Structure formats: C-alpha cells, structure tokens
Amino acid sequence: xxxxxxxxxxxxxxxxxxxxxxxxxxxxxxxxxxxxxxxxxxxxxxxxxxxxxxxxxxxxxxxxxxxxxxxxxxxxxxxxxxxxxxxxxxxxxxxxxxxxxxxxxxxxxxxxxxxxxxxxxxxxxxxxxxxxxxxxxxxxxxxxxxxxxxxxxxxxxxxxxxxxxxxxxxxxxxxxxxxxxxxxxxxxxxxxxxxxxxxxxxxxxxxxxxxxxxxxxxxxxxxxxxxxxxxxxxxxxxxxxxxxxxxxxxxxxxxxxxxxxxxxxxxxxxxxxxxxxxxxxxxxxxxxxxxxxxxxxxxxxxxxxxxxxxxxxxxxxxxxxxxxxxxxxxxxxxxxxxxxxxxxxxxxxxxxxxxxxxxxxxxxxxxxxxxxxxxxxxxxxxxxxxxxxxxxxxxxxxxxxxxxxxxxxxxxxxxxxxxxxxxxxxxxxxxxxxxxxxxxxxxxxxxxxxxxxxxxxxxxxxxxxxxxxx
Amino acid sequence: xxxxxxxxxxxxxxxxxxxxxxxxxxxxxxxxxxxxxxxxxxxxxxxxxxxxxxxxxxxxxxxxxxxxxxxxxxxxxxxxxxxxxxxxxxxxxxxxxxxxxxxxxxxxxxxxxxxxxxxxxxxxxxxxxxxxxxxxxxxxxxxxxxxxxxxxxxxxxxxxxxxxxxxxxxxxxxxxxxxxxxxxxxxxxxxxxxxxxxxxxxxxxxxxxxxxxxxxxxxxxxxxxxxxxxxxxxxxxxxxxxxxxxxxxxxxxxxxxxxxxxxxxxxxxxxxxxxxxxxxxxxxxxxxxxxxxxxxxxxxxxxxxxxxxxxxxxxxxxxxxxxxxxxxxxxxxxxxxxxxxxxxxxxxxxxxxxxxxxxxxxxxxxxxxxxxxxxxxxxxxxxxxxxxxxxxxxxxxxxxxxxxxxxxxxxxxxxxxxxxxxxxxxxxxxxxxxxxxxxxxxxxxxxxxxxxxxxxxxxxxxxxxxxxxx
Numbered sequence: 055x056x057x058x059x060x061x062x063x064x065x066x067x068x069x070x071x072x073x074x075x076x077x078x079x080x081x082x083x084x085x086x087x088x089x090x091x092x093x094x095x096x097x098x099x100x101x102x103x104x105x106x107x108x109x110x111x112x113x114x115x116x117x118x119x120x121x122x123x124x125x126x127x128x129x130x131x132x133x134x135x136x137x138x139x140x141x142x143x144x145x146x147x148x149x150x151x152x153x154x155x156x157x158x159x160x161x162x163x164x165x166x167x168x169x170x171x172x173x174x175x176x177x178x179x180x181x182x183x184x185x186x187x188x189x190x191x192x193x194x195x196x197x198x199x200x201x202x203x204x205x206x207x208x209x210x211x212x213x214x215x216x217x218x219x220x221x222x223x224x225x226x227x228x229x230x231x232x233x234x235x236x237x238x239x240x241x242x243x244x245x246x247x248x249x250x251x252x253x254x255x256x257x258x259x260x261x262x263x264x265x266x267x268x269x270x271x272x273x274x275x276x277x278x279x280x281x282x283x284x285x286x287x288x289x290x291x292x293x294x295x296x297x298x299x300x301x302x303x304x305x306x307x308x309x310x311x312x313x314x315x316x317x318x319x320x321x322x323x324x325x326x327x328x329x330x331x332x333x334x335x336x337x338x339x340x341x342x343x344x345x346x347x348x349x350x351x352x353x354x355x356x357x358x359x360x361x362x363x364x365x366x367x368x369x370x371x372x373x374x375x376x377x378x379x380x381x382x383x384x385x386x387x388x389x390x391x392x393x394x395x396x397x398x399x400x401x402x403x404x405x406x407x408x409x410x411x412x413x414x415x416x417x418x419x420x421x422x423x424x425x426x427x428x429x430x431x432x433x434x435x436x437x438x439x440x441x442x443x444x445x446x447x448x449x450x451x452x453x454x455x456x457x458x459x460x461x462x463x464x465x466x467x468x469x470x471x472x473x474x475x476x477x478x479x480x481x482x483x484x485x486x487x488x489x490x491x492x493x494x495x496x497x498x499x500x501x502x503x504x505x506x507x508x509x510x511x512x513x514x515x516x517x518x519x520x521x522x523x524x
Numbered sequence: 525x526x527x528x529x530x531x532x533x534x535x536x537x538x539x540x541x542x543x544x545x546x547x548x549x550x551x552x553x554x555x556x557x558x559x560x561x562x563x564x565x566x567x568x569x570x571x572x573x574x575x576x577x578x579x580x581x582x583x584x585x586x587x588x589x590x591x592x593x594x595x596x597x598x599x600x601x602x603x604x605x606x607x608x609x610x611x612x613x614x615x616x617x618x619x620x621x622x623x624x625x626x627x628x629x630x631x632x633x634x635x636x637x638x639x640x641x642x643x644x645x646x647x648x649x650x651x652x653x654x655x656x657x658x659x660x661x662x663x664x665x666x667x668x669x670x671x672x673x674x675x676x677x678x679x680x681x682x683x684x685x686x687x688x689x690x691x692x693x694x695x696x697x698x699x700x701x702x703x704x705x706x707x708x709x710x711x712x713x714x715x716x717x718x719x720x721x722x723x724x725x726x727x728x729x730x731x732x733x734x735x736x737x738x739x740x741x742x743x744x745x746x747x748x749x750x751x752x753x754x755x756x757x758x759x760x761x762x763x764x765x766x767x768x769x770x771x772x773x774x775x776x777x778x779x780x781x782x783x784x785x786x787x788x789x790x791x792x793x794x795x796x797x798x799x800x801x802x803x804x805x806x807x808x809x810x811x812x813x814x815x816x817x818x819x820x821x822x823x824x825x826x827x828x829x830x831x832x833x834x835x836x837x838x839x840x841x842x843x844x845x846x847x848x849x850x851x852x853x854x855x856x857x858x859x860x861x862x863x864x865x866x867x868x869x870x871x872x873x874x875x876x877x878x879x880x881x882x883x884x885x886x887x888x889x890x891x892x893x894x895x896x897x898x899x900x901x902x903x904x905x906x907x908x909x910x911x912x913x914x915x916x917x918x919x920x921x922x923x924x925x926x927x928x929x930x931x932x933x934x935x936x937x938x939x940x941x942x943x944x945x946x947x948x949x950x951x952x953x954x955x956x957x958x959x960x961x962x963x964x965x966x967x968x969x970x971x972x973x974x975x976x977x978x979x980x981x982x983x984x985x986x987x988x989x990x991x992x993x994x
Contacts, residue, residue, distance in 0.1 A: 071837075178745035182619070196607050224850065229834070258758070292740070323818070346876075348867075348870065348871060348874070348876070349865075350866075350867055350870060351860075357590070357851070357855075362853065363851055363897070364851055364853065365851065365852045365853070365876055365878045366849070366852075366853045366855075367541075367852070367853065367854050367855070367867055368855050368856070368860070369854070369855070369856035369857065369860050369863060369864065369867055370856060370860035370863070371844075371855060372857070372939060374841075374844070376653045376846075376853070376855045378848070378853045380834070380850075381833055381834055381835065382834065382835045382836075383829070383834065383835070383836045383837065383846070383848045383853055384839070385827075385836070385837070385838050385839070385841060385846045385855050386837075386838070386840060386841070387839065387840035387841060387842070388841035389840070390821075390839050392838060393820075393840070395819055396550045397818070397837055397839055399855065399965065400818065400820060401818060401835070401837070406816075406818070407836055424560035425895040425896050425903060426895050426905055427833070428929060428969070429930075429958050430929065430930065430946075431929035431930070431969075431971070431973055433895060433903060433905070435896055435903075440674075454945050455925075455949050456972045457925045457975075458973055459898060459900070459901035459973065460898070460899075460900065460901070475902075476922050476975060477975040479949065479951065479973075481949065494643070498646075499898070499901075499971050501896075501901075501903055501971075503929065503949075503971050504928045505927075505929055505946060505947040
C-alpha cells in the first residue's frame, strides 16, 4: 500500500480570475467537471493506495473535505497547516504522521497538476516503487517536448527510459531560452514535476541528516495539534517555527540516494493561461475554448466562459486569452500570461474585491452567492449540504425572507422550529434569533431576500456554531 | 419654431452586445448616463423648438415614450411605424402630420448620433434656417479630419465656411481608401450626417415631384391610423405599400434646391466600436475605458464593462475592443469592428438568445431581468413604474413569491386586493388569477421567486391588459 500525500495549500493567482485567494486553482474545475484536486484524488483511488493524507490551509479545510466527500472518499485525512511553510515542512509532517509504519511508502503530489495518461503514470509509480524499496528518494519528471523556460529541470546521469529509474545528477532552476534549448537537445533532462515517492523511514532519515532544524518544530506541531471536526489541526506555534523551504532545496538536492523516473506525456502544471490553452488541445488554428464561446476567425487563442448564461464571442483575435466570469473578465495578450500574477497584485493594491474574493463563498455548511445587491436589499442564492447547519444568529440591521426552491430546510425562528420545503417561505424579522439546517439527504437550495439599511456580512451575532467559528 | 423629427426606428447590431434587436443602440446609455436618444431629445429642448415628433417601431414605442418622459418631455408625440420602410417614408409621413402649418420648418435627425459641440450645432441650424426659408432642402455635413471609408460624403460647390450654407454638387457613396484620401485633400467634401432642415411645404412638394408613389401610401397610413394609448399608430396596410427607400436616394439626390451647412467637430454616428473608441477620447496610449476597467500596458484599445460588479481587466492588449455585459462578452480585433454585424448574424443562426435578446426586458409597465434560472425555479427582479399595471393573469405551471424591496405594490390575488410594501411578501398559488400595480409616485421594485415545472414566459393566461397586448 502506498500512502498518497496531497499538497494543496497553494493559492496561485496566475490563473485569475478562475483561481483566487478565496478559491484557488486546485479547487476549481479548470479542466473538465471536477476540480484539479478531485482529479488528483481520483488518481490515487485504486486498490494499491491507502486513504489520502491531505495537507492544506486553514481557509481551505472545508472545501478540501467537501470535495473529497463528493467523490465518496470519506476516509481522506485532512491536516491543517496553520501557516504556510512551503513543501519541506509539509512533507516532513506527513511522514511523521505516517511514522507508525516506517516501511510504508508515501507518494507526494501537488493537487493542481493535470496528468493526461493515468496508466502511464501508474506504471511510472510502479517503476519507482522498486527504487524506493531500496532506500531511494524517487522523483518524477517529464521528458520535455519544447524548450520550456517556465519549469525547473532534473539533470539525469543517462537518457531516461519509460518504466525505469535513472540516477539523478542535479536539480536545475528555470533556465533561460538558450539553456532550455540545450537541455531539450541533450535528451538527459526532465521537467521537474514535484512528485515524489519514498519510504517513510527514509525521508525522515533524510530530514534528520540534511534539515535537522525542521524536525523538532514539525514533531511539536503534531504533538500539540488537536483533532477538530475530523481535521488534524497542527499547532500554529510549533509549525510556525519551521523554516519555509521547498523539499527540493532542503532534501532532494542534498540527499545521496536519489533517482528519477520519467512520466509519459499529458502532464502539465497548468501554471498559467497559456499552459491551460496547451492542455486544452487547441484546434488547427490554435484555438481552444471552454463554455459557451463563439470564436470567429480567431487563431492562437484561448476563450473561456465560466457562466452558462454568458456568451463569450471572439472576433479576429490572434494570441489572446479571454476568461469571462460573472464578476470579472480577463482579456490578455497570450504572451503575457505569466504577468497575470502582477495583475492580481495591482487589483489588490487598488482594493478591487475581485482580486481575492470569489463570487461563490464557500462555508462549512455549503455556499452562497449574491444574485443582486441594491441600496437597501440583497438577493442571495444559498446551498446547504446534507447535514449542514448554519450558526444560530441574529442581525441588527436586516430582515430576511427565505424561499426554499429545492430540498427541505429545518428553520428555527425564536423558539419555533419547523420544516420548510420547496415553494414555501418564511420571514425572519430584524433582531430575531434564527437558524437554518439541512437534515435531509439532498442539497437544499434557497433564495434569501434581505432588506435593511446595512447588509454587510459582519452584521451577525452568533449564539452557537457547530463549526466552531469565531 | 422648428419641429424636431427624431428618427429612431433602427435596430443596429454593429454595437453588439450593447445594442441588440430588443434594445437598440439609440436607447442604450452608450456614452454618459443618458441614452443617445435622450441626448438627441435634449439637443432640441430649447425655446426655439416645438415638442418633438418621434418616428419609431412598434416594439420600441414604450421605451421611446418612457425615456422622453424621464426627461420631462411629456408632450413628445410618438408615431409608430408598423413596418420598417427606411427614412423617406418616415420623413414624408412626419411632414404630412405637420402639414397644418406648411410654413413650419422641420429638423430631421437620427437618434443615435453624438454631437459634442451643441452651440456649434445650433449655430449651424440657425445658418440653415435662412436657406430653408428660401425654399432650400438643407442637409448638414461634417468636415472630415481623416480619410474615413465608413461614411457617405457630400460634394460641395466650394469650400465650406462655418455658419454658412454652400450649394451641393452631389452625394457620394462610402468611398474606398484612395478616394477618401482625395476627398480629404480636396477640402470640398463633408461627411453626410443624415440631418436635414426644410419647410414642411417644400419637402412635401419635393416628394410630389420626385417620389410621387410614396405620397398616397403615407397619406393613407395617417388617415387610417389610430390614436392608441397616446401613440399615433400608422395603418400597417397603407404604410406597408410605401417603398422602403432612403431620403437621400428618393429626394436629396434629385431635388434642385439643396444646400449644405458644415457642422463643427465632435460629431460621430457611433456606427461601430471603433467609432465609440474615437468618441471616448482615448489617452496618449490610445486606450479608452468605460465602467469598472483596469487596463495594464495596453494600447490602441477600448475596454468597456456595463456591470458595476464586473471588473474587466486588459493586459498587454493592442488594437482590441472588449465589451463585457452580464450575459455576453465581445472581444474583437479593433480593425474588425465593422464585422460585428456578421457576428450577430452568426449567433442568430446558431440560435444563441443573446444575439437579439437583452438581459433587461422592457415592458409598457416597466422592466424585468432574470437573476437566476434553475431547473425548477427562477428569480426575477421587477421594476414597475408609477402608474404601471401588469395584466390580470394566471399561470398553469408555476407559483410565485413576491417580495417588495422598494416602493409599494397593489396586489390582486383572486378577489383580494391589498397593498404590499417594502419588506413584505405575498404568495401567488399556481392557477390563481393575480395582478400587480404601482399606484404610487415612485418606482416599485420587487423580487419574484417562481417555482414550478415550466417557467417560460408563454405560460400566461391574460384576462385584462391596459396596454392592449395580445
């Protein structure tokens, strides 16, 4: 059995507006109907794999658990990193959590990549397993098909052969164009995919040898951590004392027994919109589209609309990326895709909410989105998942009308508890203590119409909250 | 006194998505907060002008009346052209309606142009008035500042002098680039602005001389027409027999006594997105924006977002037009602006609703827009203007919840009539006869939540309708 360790603490902004701080790339259905994180989980759902260990941030814990549960993976273990500390402390912590079985192998993978060829990937994992059994730290790399300057490279001792390990000479930073071309020509370089396989005991030993300062903080983070609503929440003080450093720097570049296995095609880190364009298999004119899009006489462009009811039309475009969402639209020169990160910084500096916020707000009980915001009213669409319970609360400045449009709500108003089902409504007067829950087995959808002089999210007095929020 | 005759029957698609069949260009606030039609009406609101005569189509009559009323122009007369017949029959009909005073002058203007320099325009009108008094048919033209191939030209007998009439040699079709450059160099050509000034008797006489076949149908259309809710509805059979032909072809090119007056700068027909870009005074990099837009390292581009909550970001663009609306986004090469018309045809052929429909549906009583459409529910925002009354109706397949969020509604449900005000709600069970009206003095806004198995607009049985709709 291999223990998958899924790293999903990142909050990349280079795929804005689809990826934002409040809803990062790995949780977005960027390619296909499932999120990249879900696609990653699926990759490790076979009989050779133990339930996954998921390393994520405080703000993503419910999303990580919910998306895993949606795949039926109710035994996924979610570990909360209270502060971001890069990959080395995350991997060490995962290893320490699995240390009861030192012979166990762990496969560490980012949650935001795409792997087109699953059998090929599993083959490579099988090839790496032998080396890992011999005490190697195994990394996986992708044979380059172009002189890409956006990835780091693995320098090999020999030409890679599919299904076989090869020893590793060095790690190389993102190269310039000329160096990238030389790497491609040499045939002994792989793109560094950030995927690793090793025995738990071996990686802990490597940390003790090459990054001993990380060990005590990570041990403390686990020892002082606490189980919380099914999550393991690492202790913030302990984890915070670990240095933020990548696993490549801390371990792989220093360890002696390292090996690489080539992955077959179809891999992408989806690191920017031009990588998405590439992964979407553009047509003969170089045009790739997603969603309700009409492209007329375009070439070398990616057009994406994330709303069913939003028709995106491209006319005579060349080398353009356009991504349309309900609250934000990006139109960029495709060659500038790497600069989208800077765009988000500029929006953040200008205090544009869309820089970080996502139109659908995820909460432990489900999600909500604003349909219409007027001067003295707001209309929201709310989904409460089965078992979801909103906090017992009241508002100082607004009344609320709730109309259930799908499923059944259990509604508390003052002392009164009643069931409200499809096509029924209730009224929550200003100041009244109230709560909404879904005790059913299907998602419950309702429309909330708020009226009042102040409609901010912070007009809330919480009396009780099963999710332990402040 | 001069009678303004405003032509607003067009339904241009070259400014899609802002201009659509259901909500054409002249009624859209393309530049500034008021529509082009309203800006046109304002131009003629001075003491020298009689109340305007507005020639428009069946489907735009309420919008034309409503937007005029919003400016306080309650004495505007709206004439309904039951079928589109181009400008010659419209102008002749207007003249025949004004024929009680044959000495009266009429100033005919399109409703979808912008005129930046109002004093200059009024000066030009004053200059034309003298010539009109002498029996001339006067047209206005704009001294070209570039070799524009998108306009027709007026060839003059001499160089034009501001504030003076000049006799006209010929009308010239849209030229090719070379010819346009020759026109510009010659200095004796003006862009044809489609604005005319003449005495009622003179223009009728010109029609009798040069287009006599039009006279009987237009006379019949008026004689058989009927007053209808304050509109004059021309008889469809009579008007339909008039040939569809432009005023330039039918009259101006044939009449003997014709003169031109130059208009000073600031005129544009806003005929395409590059004309809008030009009219919006682009900055030193050639970038013009409207709405919540962030342009980063862009040049020679127009970026427009029509929604307050929709942030449009341009990155590294050059020569691009991007227009974002809630239900449609256009991204086009600016040099292809003239082809947007073809885009709309393509969308129409593909049965994309956004080709012709507008997200806000205008009705005689106000408007509505869909906020959210689910499988078995729909949320609408509805505005009923003061005095607005929806038809007495029932539905076979849906129930409705109404929540008033601003103003007061008079609601009829079966035999019961009651007032519903801000923060109150009512429920309309499936099959119940109901009606909503605004008897107040302020607009009334409500949120409607429909639930049912079929939510189409055609599930409606009308029992009574003050607007006489079928």
